[in-house]
Structure formats: structure tokens, C-alpha cells
Amino acid sequence: MKHRSKVEVWLFAAILYVVGVLAAGGNLWIGGPVLLVLLLIALPQEYVTAPEALRVRAGLTRWAIPYAAITFVGESSLGPVLGKRVAVRIGRDSEILLAPDDPGAFFADVAAHAPHLRRRGAALVAG
Numbered sequence: 001m002k003h004r005s006k007v008e009v010w011l012f013a014a015i016l017y018v019v020g021v022l023a024a025g026g027n028l029w030i031g032g033p034v035l036l037v038l039l040l041i042a043l044p045q046e047y048v049t050a051p052e053a054l055r056v057r058a059g060l061t062r063w064a065i066p067y068a069a070i071t072f073v074g075e076s077s078l079g080p081v082l083g084k085r086v087a088v089r090i091g092r093d094s095e096i097l098l099a100p101d102d103p104g105a106f107f108a109d110v111a112a113h114a115p116h117l118r119r120r121g122a123a124l125v126a127g
Contacts (some may be wrong), residue, residue: 001109003100005058006047006084013077014038049109054088056096065090066115073107074123 014037015051018077022031043059057110065088072089076097100106110124111117117124 001049001105003047003049003102003106003109005047006099006101008096008099011042013036015042026097034090046098047106048097049106049113051113054110054113056098063096065096067110068116070110070114070117071126073104073110073114074125088105 015035018031018035018038021027022035042057045056045058048055048057050064053066054070056063056065069090070088070092072087074087076085076087084103085099086103087095087097088110089095098106107124111119114124115123116126117123120127
């Protein structure tokens with residue numbers, strides 16, 4: 001099943017700000033690369049719960065995370081700093097933050113594909 005990411009209002013505000021600075025005569029050599037990075041970040045993100053792996057497409061990057069490698073799926077510890085984010089821990093040391101538009105449906109999908117994960121409170125934990 002495909003899950004889209006939330007629309008990030010702060011990102012579009014930042015893009016408009018940089019465009020405004022450039023239009024007002026800002027330095028193109030500074031504003032141009034900043035605008036390029038912001039536009040690359042703003043490319044749509046998509047999370048697909050395929051039969052064999054969780055597939056993450058964010059901008060120009062793509063990851064395939066085998067379900068067996070996932071040890072934790074839950075709310076990010078960053079909390080209100082970045083807004084609601086879902087942390088997916090891979091192994092013991094790697095973690096990726098996702099922002100699905102419907103975290104409940106995303107959790108249910110991952111739980112259905114990863115039977116080794118057990119629900120513990122609001123999180124899925126390898127048990």
C-alpha cells in the first residue's frame with residue numbers, strides 16, 4: 001500500500017522566502033544553491049509497504065528496508081521539534097524519520113508485514 005507524506009508548510013514558506021530574497025536582489029550564488037536544496041527536499045515523499053520490504057522514496061533517494069531488519073516503529077523522540085514524525089529503527093544503530101499523512105494506517109500496514117514486531121503501547125517493537 002502507498003502512503004504519502006504530510007505537506008510541510010514550513011518548507012513552502014522557506015522556498016517563498018528565498019525566492020523573495022532573490023527577487024529583491026539577493027546574492028544569486030548564495031540563494032541559488034539554498035533554493036535548489038529546498039526544492040529537492042520538497043519533492044514528494046512516498047512510503048510503500050511492499051511484500052518484502054518497506055520502500056521509501058524521498059526526493060532523489062530511494063531505500064528498501066527489509067522488514068526483518070526493522071526493530072522499532074513509533075513516534076519520534078523529537079516530538080514537537082519537527083512535528084509528528086514516525087521513527088523507523090533499522091538494526092541497533094540506524095534510524096529514519098518518516099512523516100506519513102496517516103500514521104495509524106502506516107503502523108497497521110507495517111505490523112501486517114512484519115510479524116516479528118509486537119505492539120507495545122503506541123509503538124511496534126521487535127520482540
